[in-house]
Amino acid sequence: MRFFVDNNLSPQLAAGMKGFGEDVVHVTEFFPPDVDDTELLARVGSEGWCLVTRDDRIRYRPAESAAIKEHQVGAFFMGGKNLRRCQLIQQLVRNWPRMKELAAKTRRPFAFRVPPTGAAIKSIPLGD
Template sequence: MTKKKSKKRSASNNAAPPDTPVLFIDRCAWSNKLGEALTKIGAPFIPHHEKFEPACPDEKWLEAVGRQGWIVLTRDKNIRRKPNELCAFKEFGVIGFVLTSGDASAADTAALVTAIYPKLIRKARGIKPPAMFSITLAGAITPIKL
C-alpha cells in the first residue's frame, strides 16, 4: 500500500533559508496585509513599530538597520534627498528598496512585494552596501544613484 501525498504545503516549505536577510518595513510601507503576505511566504521581516517608536528619527533606525544587516523597504521617495538620512544610509551601509507607486493599495503592495521577493533578495545579496533601488508597481527593480 502506498502513502498518499498531502496536497497541503507544510510550513517548512514556506520557510526562508536561515541566511535570508531580514526585511525591515518602514512605517510608511507597513500594512497588516503586507505582514500577512510576507508571513505566508516565510519571509523574515520586522515592521518599524516592533523596534522603534513612531517618532523615531529616520537616521536613528537607519543606523540600527545598517548595523544589523537588514534590508529596508520604504515608500519614502525623498529618503535619498534628505541629507541626514542619506548620510546615515551611506555611513551604515544600508541596502534599501523604495516603492515608487505611492497610490498602490495595501493589497497591491502586498501582492507586489511577495511576487518580487526572490528577486529583491537576489539583488540585495548581489550588491555591496550602501545601495538603493526603486520598485515600480510593475515589479521593475532599478538601482538609484546615491
C-alpha cells in the same frame, strides 16, 4: 537576509510576509512611531538588514542620505503613488524573489526602486 519594513508600509504586510516564512520585521517591533529616520537607518545598517520603504524622500534628505551611506544600508524604495492595499501586496510579492537576490549579491550601501507594475527593479543613485 532580514528585511526591515518602514512605517509607511503596513505592519500587517510585514506580518503576512513573515507568515509565509520570510525574514521580515516591521519598524513598530523596535521603535516608537515617531522615530527619527537617522536613528532607524543606523539600526538597520548595524544589524545588516535591508530597508523596504515607500518614503523616497529619504534618499534626498542630506542627513538620511548620509546615514544610508555611513551605516551601509541596503534600501528598496517601493514605487508608485496612491496604490491600494491589494496593489501594494502584489507589488511586493511579484518583486520579492528579485529583491532577495539583489540584497544578497549587491554591495552596500545600495538603493533600488521597485516598480509598481512589471518587474524591472532599477538601481537608483543615493543623494549627495
